[in-house]
Amino acid sequence: xxxxxxxxxxxxxxxxxxxxxxxxxxxxxxxxxxxxxxxxxxxxxxxxxxxxxxxxxxxxxxxxxxxxxxxxxxxxxxxxxxxxxxxxxxxxxxxxxxxxxxxxxxxxxxxxxxxxxxxxxxxxxxxxxxxxxxxxxxxxxxxxxxxxxxxxxxxxxxx
Amino acid sequence: xxxxxxxxxxxxxxxxxxxxxxxxxxxxxxxxxxxxxxxxxxxxxxxxxxxxxxxxxxxxxxxxxxxxxxxxxxxxxxxxxxxxxxxxxxxxxxxxxxxxxxxxxxxxxxxxxxxxxxxxxxxxxxxxxxxxxxxxxxxxxxxxxxxxxxxxxxxxxxxxxxxxxxxxxxxxxxxxxxxxxxxxxxxxxxxxxxxxxxxxxxxxxxxxxxxxxxxxxxxxxxxxxxxxxxxxxxxxxxxxxxxxxxxxxxxxxxxxxxxxxxxxxxxxxxxxxxxxxxxxxxxxxxxxxxxxxxxxxxxxxxxxxxxxxxxxxxxxxxxxxxxxxxxxxxxxxxxxxxxxxxxxxxxxxxxxxxxxxxxxxxxxxxxxxxxxxxxxxxxxxxxxxxxxxxxxxxxxxxxxxxxxxxxxxxxxxxxxxxxxxxxxxxxxxxxxxxxxxxxxxxxxxxxxxxxxxxxxxxxxxxxxxxxxxxxxxxxxxxxxxxxxxxxxxxxxxxxxxxxxxxxxxxxxxxxxxxxxxxxxxxxxxxxxxxxxxxxxxxxxxxxxxxxxxxxxxxxxxxxxxxxxxxxxxxxxxxxxxxxxxxxxxxxxxxxxxxxxxxxxxxxxxxxxxxxxxxxxxxxxxx
Ligand SMILES: Cc1cc2nc3c(=O)[nH]c(=O)nc-3n(C[C@H](O)[C@H](O)[C@H](O)COP(=O)(O)OP(=O)(O)OC[C@H]3O[C@@H](n4cnc5c(N)ncnc54)[C@H](O)[C@@H]3O)c2cc1C
Ligand code: SF4
Ligand code: SF4
Numbered sequence: 129x130x131x132x133x134x135x136x137x138x139x140x141x142x143x144x145x146x147x148x149x150x151x152x153x154x155x156x157x158x159x160x161x162x163x164x165x166x167x168x169x170x171x172x173x174x175x176x177x178x179x180x181x182x183x184x185x186x187x188x189x190x191x192x193x194x195x196x197x198x199x200x201x202x203x204x205x206x207x208x209x210x211x212x213x214x215x216x217x218x219x220x221x222x223x224x225x226x227x228x229x230x231x232x233x234x235x236x237x238x239x240x241x242x243x244x245x246x247x248x249x250x251x252x253x254x255x256x257x258x259x260x261x262x263x264x265x266x267x268x269x270x271x272x273x274x275x276x277x278x279x280x281x282x283x284x285x286x287x
Numbered sequence: 288x289x290x291x292x293x294x295x296x297x298x299x300x301x302x303x304x305x306x307x308x309x310x311x312x313x314x315x316x317x318x319x320x321x322x323x324x325x326x327x328x329x330x331x332x333x334x335x336x337x338x339x340x341x342x343x344x345x346x347x348x349x350x351x352x353x354x355x356x357x358x359x360x361x362x363x364x365x366x367x368x369x370x371x372x373x374x375x376x377x378x379x380x381x382x383x384x385x386x387x388x389x390x391x392x393x394x395x396x397x398x399x400x401x402x403x404x405x406x407x408x409x410x411x412x413x414x415x416x417x418x419x420x421x422x423x424x425x426x427x428x429x430x431x432x433x434x435x436x437x438x439x440x441x442x443x444x445x446x447x448x449x450x451x452x453x454x455x456x457x458x459x460x461x462x463x464x465x466x467x468x469x470x471x472x473x474x475x476x477x478x479x480x481x482x483x484x485x486x487x488x489x490x491x492x493x494x495x496x497x498x499x500x501x502x503x504x505x506x507x508x509x510x511x512x513x514x515x516x517x518x519x520x521x522x523x524x525x526x527x528x529x530x531x532x533x534x535x536x537x538x539x540x541x542x543x544x545x546x547x548x549x550x551x552x553x554x555x556x557x558x559x560x561x562x563x564x565x566x567x568x569x570x571x572x573x574x575x576x577x578x579x580x581x582x583x584x585x586x587x588x589x590x591x592x593x594x595x596x597x598x599x600x601x602x603x604x605x606x607x608x609x610x611x612x613x614x615x616x617x618x619x620x621x622x623x624x625x626x627x628x629x630x631x632x633x634x635x636x637x638x639x640x641x642x643x644x645x646x647x648x649x650x651x652x653x654x655x656x657x658x659x660x661x662x663x664x665x666x667x668x669x670x671x672x673x674x675x676x677x678x679x680x681x682x683x684x685x686x687x688x689x690x691x692x693x694x695x696x697x698x699x700x701x702x703x704x705x706x707x708x709x710x711x712x713x714x715x716x717x718x719x720x721x722x723x724x725x726x727x728x729x730x731x732x733x734x735x736x737x738x739x740x741x742x743x744x745x746x747x748x749x750x751x752x753x754x755x756x757x758x759x760x761x762x763x764x765x766x767x768x769x770x771x772x773x774x775x776x777x778x779x780x781x782x783x784x785x786x787x788x789x790x791x792x793x794x795x796x797x798x799x800x801x802x803x804x805x806x807x808x809x810x811x812x813x814x815x816x817x818x819x820x821x822x823x824x825x826x827x828x829x830x831x832x833x834x835x836x837x838x839x840x841x842x843x844x845x846x847x848x849x850x851x852x853x854x855x856x857x858x859x860x861x862x863x864x865x866x867x868x869x870x871x872x873x874x875x876x877x878x879x880x881x882x883x884x885x886x887x888x889x890x891x892x893x894x895x896x897x898x899x900x901x902x903x904x905x906x907x908x909x
Contacts, residue, residue, distance in 0.1 A: 130497065130640075149331040149340045150500075150507050151442075151466055151835060165832070168499040169506050172637035175335040187636075189644040190498035193537045198643035200636060204422070211422050213632045217643045225629055229423040232397030238431050241317040252730065255381075255680055257722050258318040263388035265353035272352070272359050272384040273680065 130172050130187050131164045137184035138162055144176035144185060178204040178211075206234055290469045292751065295438070299323035299737075300728050301476035302436070302721075303445045303461055304330065304511065306337025307714045308666075308703025309482030310432035311389070311721025312728075316480075317435035319729035325436045328443045328463060328474055330483075330835075331507065333429045337484055338505050339714055342422035344544060344630040346400075347713035349390050349417045350383060354408050359383035362415065363905045366711040369591050369668060371577050371861055371874065373525065373882060375708030376904040377677035377686050381723065382709055382716045389719045390417070396427050413547035414587075415711070418626075422633045428718065442466045445511065446838050447750050448479060448519040448699065453741040456520065458699040460742065462750045469831045471751050477737035478698045478728040482721060485664025485671075485704035486510030488784065489847045490529075491792035491799065492660050494537065501637050503532055503539040504662045507839075512672070512705035513663070514842025517849055520889045521694040522674035524707035524882050524899070526846075527853035529661040530669035531596055531802060531865050535612065536655040540638030542612065544630045549617040553599070553656060555607040565598040566590075572863060573874045592668040596658055596864030600801065610656045614649035624650055660798050661866065663850055665704040666717045669865070671850075672707030674884050674899070675700075678723070683902050690731050692724035695886070698737055700724040708882065757837040761827035777827035780836035783819070787844055790815045795851050796866040805870040809855040816848050849894075853883050856896040 131153070133144075138161040144153040145162060152166040153176050162185075164170055177185045187200060197218040204211045209230045215223045241258065261270045270276075300316045302309045305327045316325045329336055350357045362383040363376050390409075394400050399420040401410035409417040433439055445463035450456075460476035487504035500506045517523060533542060545551045555561040563580060570578045573594065583590055599610055618624040627649060631638040641647075647654055665672035673694040677686045692700045702724045703717030712720060731737060757780075764776035772779060778786075791797060794812035796804035804812075823841055828834040859875040860868045881898040888895070 130500070130637075147332050147335050149336050149505070151331065151832060154832075167497050170500045171340070171506050172501065172640060173335070173341040173505070174636045175340055187640055189637075189640045190494065190496075190501055190537075192494055192496045192498040194641055194644035196644075198640065200640050200643055202632075202636075211632075213639075215628075215639055215643050217648070218646045221646075221648065223628065225625065225632060227420045227422065227629055227633065228399045229420065230397040230427065231399050234397075235430065237395060237397045238427075238434055240434050241314070242321055242435070244318065246321050247319060252319065252733070255678060257385055257388060257726060258315055259392070260385070260388050263391045264385070265387070266391055272380075 130167055130170045130190055131176060131185050132188060133162050134184050134186065135161065137182045139182055141181065143179045143181060147175045147179045149173065149175060174202055177202055204229065290471055292471045292473065294473045294475065295326060296475045297324055298326045298460065298474055298476035299478065299732055300325045300725065301460055301474050301479045302327045303479060303481050303515065304337070304483030305333045305429070305432055305439070306482055306484050306703060307339055307428065307717040308705065308721040309480070310428040311718035312480040312482060312702050312725040313432035313436045315722035316725035316729060319726045320732070323729065323732070326474060326476070327432065327436050327439045328445050328461060328472070329439065329441050330444050330511070332441045333432065333439055334426050337425070338508060339425045340505065341636060342424050342633045343419065343714055344421055344633045345412050345416045345418050346390055346715045347416045347543070348386055348711060348716040349409065349415065350387050351408065352387055357414065360905045362711070364907070365415070365589065368577070369589060370528070370670060370710050371573070371591055371593070372880060373861065373901055374670060374710060375677065375686065375882070376902060377682040378675065378706065378709045380681055380904065381678045381691070382712055382719050385723065386715050386719045389715050389722065393427070396431060398424060398427055412544055416543065416547060418544070418548065420633065424714070440472065443472050444835050444838055445483065445515065446754050448515050449475065449742050449746065450519065451740045452743055452746065453739050457697040457740070458519065459740045462747065462754070464754055464831070464834065466831055466835045471754065473747050475742055477732050477740065478700065480700045480702055480721065480724050480728060481512050481516055481705045482702045483511035483515060483705065484508045485662065485666070486513065486843060486846050487662055488788065489663055489791055489843050489850070490660040490795070490797040491788040493657070493798060501537070501539060503534055503659050504664065508664070509839035510663065510843045510846035511839070512701070513846035513849065516673050516694060516699065516701070516705065517845050517887050518889060519696050519699060520886065521696045521699060522884050522886045523849055524672065524674045524884045526663065526671045526849045526885065527857050527883065528669050528671050528862060529663050529850060529865060530667055531661050532659045533596055533599055533656055534659055535638055536657040538635065538638030538641040539659060540631050540635045542656070544626065545612060545614070549614070549623050549627055551612050551614050551617050554611055554613055555602050556609050557607060561602045561607065562595060562598040565601050569594060569597055569863065572860070572872060574876065577874065593862040593864035599656070600658055600864065604801065611653040612656050613653050615651065615653055618650035658798065661796070661802070663846055665706050665709065666712040668710055670708050670710040672705050673701045675706050681904065685900055686902070691727040692720060693727060693731070698731060700728050755834070757826045757828035757834055760825060761829050764827065765829070774827070777825045778822060779827055780833055780840045783823065783826060783840045784843070786819060787840065787847060790819070791847050795854060802865065803867045803869050804854065805868060806855060809851055812851045813848070813855070816844065816851065819844060849885060849887065852885055852894045852896065857883050
């Protein structure tokens with residue numbers, strides 16, 4: 129495999145095709161459902177698995193070293209801001225994990241830099257980046273220089 | 288060809304590849320260039336592309352200057368010793384003094400960063416690493432980039448940079464094709480920031496068949512940053528410094544959180560500590576300056592990553608494998624057990640799949656470690672990439688030609704894996720480098736340096752023909768045989784990749800030869816790579832997806848050639864554990880305490896090699 133698609137669950141929506149970084153989830157022209165066209169270029173990154181609204185995609189470990197009989201399922205919920213994992217071992221052992229994926233509602237926390245006041249000429253000529261030095265220490269203090277560190281350029285050290 | 292040509296003109300800043308470096312560039316470019324046209328061309332979908340597609344469990348580069356934890360110069364010292372003396376200290380210092388602001392932004396954007404309940408500081412994994420719940424790291428930085436860019440073109444495989452015809456050695460944009468529609472895309476731009484990532488799959492991977500995709504660095508890290516820049520005539524540095532990683536066997540799960548936070552340790556097949564016993568002999572090879580276990584013990588100075596690999600490789604060769612990671616103690620603590628698992632689920636799910644499939648529960652059994660095949664990249668514990676200008680207030684004159692992170696091709700900037708000499712930048716440092724490059728690119732345009740760029744229709748047409756040639760080749764010759772993949776007129780991309788990996792493995796020091804090579808082998812390697820280049824003219828692609836693989840292969844081939852040239856030129860074993868020159872085993876500081884720099888002439892294909900001074904800007908001592 130390593131990803132594969134359950135025939136009865138997939139409705140051909142194409143979300144997995146849209147997201148796969150390796151360009152290997154394709155829609156089969158006959159069945160109009162998705163499948164992995166190049167398993168040896170799959171990283172098991174789970175991007176497609178997380179994106180599938182039908183939970184139709186699963187992963188079977190690589191045949192050259194992974195025996196059958198296991199599963200690692202995922203449920204990523206953007207609304208709740210969580211990701212849940214269920215690991216089933218070959219021998220039946222089960223482990224469950226839940227983690228946050230963000231602390232802010234999607235699409236709200238990142239400003240548009242086109243709307244912030246334009247930088248001055250001094251800022252352009254200096255070394256600071258957007259929101260610095262404030263963002264470096266989140267209070268005061270400037271950008272570190274070699275002089276701050278009591279250092280001088282050691283020119284000509286050539287071995 | 289039946290495909291449309293789509294021209295995007297009047298671009299000020301073109302970001303090629305929107306991984307961590309590219310998203311940083313697009314984001315920051317909007318602040319310094321509020322009136323500028325910023326366009327992204329990305330091979331996959333920006334929401335989940337690049338090395339961070341699955342997420343990360345740690346940010347590996349954070350100073351914590353606001354809490355007095357580290358200063359940028361401390362980081363320079365650390366990266367320098369880890370790379371056995373050879374880094375670009377100006378670039379490193381510059382990245383390190385800005386990186387905290389990047390991380391503070393990430394936190395504001397919603398990236399869950401773990402906190403130390405006692406101090407309220409970010410929870411440290413190690414001196415430089417902080418822990419995050421990073422499954423959505425990439426979607427978060429992608430959102431920032433999308434908010435800044437005028438347009439994002441997903442699914443564009445960029446194949447070549449465009450060059451200005453009015454002034455030699457100046458970039459003028461890029462071309463590529465859409466891997467879904469097949470359309471030919473032309474981006475005419477005043478500047479280009481290349482963030483197209485490092486290289487996996489140049490050397491034969493440890494796994495075969497289906498498992499070939501389970502490499503440590505993403506299989507879509509196609510060396511495009513290097514292929515594009517080398518072909519444009521940019522100077523490259525430290526390309527011999529390929530990296531080999533110690534990882535959990537087969538799954539390639541990273542070991543950082545295990546060593547640093549869970550405090551696990553390694554032992555050989557007999558249950559013994561083995562690392563230290565290899566060090567006395569190794570010290571004779573590399574010198575006390577680079578390996579002084581006693582001093583390291585007293586001052587917490589790290590033992591270089593490559594030397595620790597050397598110990599692992601040597602112990603396995605001596606027949607005392609397998610090497611185990613001792614997890615059974617740490618995993619008895621339920622909290623640490625959770626950290627151990629979530630570390631993989633948020634970053635390398637394949638490792639969890641493997642353990643489930645093989646019934647390895649690290650609580651009851653110590654898992655195996657191994658060393659990976661070599662990778663070529665610029666932002667991990669390694670620093671291959673383009674020779675770039677540093678910032679004006681820090682860089683010595685040999686390292687400074689006007690615009691921060693600009694390569695030796697005018698108007699062409701780099702970020703992340705693309706930039707040479709800046710190891711230990713990782714995700715946060717790559718994003719920071721993108722920001723630095725974007726500011727400099729805006730300045731370059733404002734200074735009037737991008738005036739009068741000319742790109743002729745002939746250049747655009749020539750590149751277009753070149754791009755689609757594999758499809759054309761397939762169409763012409765496919766009926767010469769009945770059926771199947773064996774054809775006397777062509778090879779397909781997978782066959783080409785197999786050949787590249789085999790020859791790099793055997794001649795340039797891959798894992799099957801114990802990472803060992805020498806001058807004779809390297810010369811054979813170059814010869815075979817040259818012949819392979821002729822065959823790449825006969826590469827055949829039966830559809831657009833295979834055309835993508837064809838261009839990934841061409842970029843990998845170009846990067847591989849450059850790696851081989853550098854390895855041949857540096858006549859010493861500077862990084863034992865990454866590779867060995869069997870004919871020059873010792874570190875030779877008298878002749879080789881220098882950075883190696885190459886340039887490939889785009890006209891002739893010939894390489895010029897030079898030594899560049901390695902300036903130590905930061906004094907020793909803590
Ligand atoms: C398993 C793993 C674990 C890691 N762990 C950590 C960690 O814990 N902490 C940490 O800080 N860092 C970690 N790193 C390192 C970090 O991911 C990299 O340092 C960083 O992503 C490099 O950024 P980049 O922008 O150079 O490359 P990438 O992020 O890989 O981006 C390259 C981009 O270019 C695009 N591209 C490639 N070719 C083309 C082309 N021809 N045309 C157009 N676009 C193209 C790709 O699709 C991609 O989007 C880890 C990496 C891996 C693989
Ligand atoms: S996302 Fe799921 S349902 Fe949609 S095409 Fe892919 S497998 Fe089918
Ligand atoms: S797991 Fe990742 S690489 Fe594999 S098919 Fe899904 S998205 Fe593509």
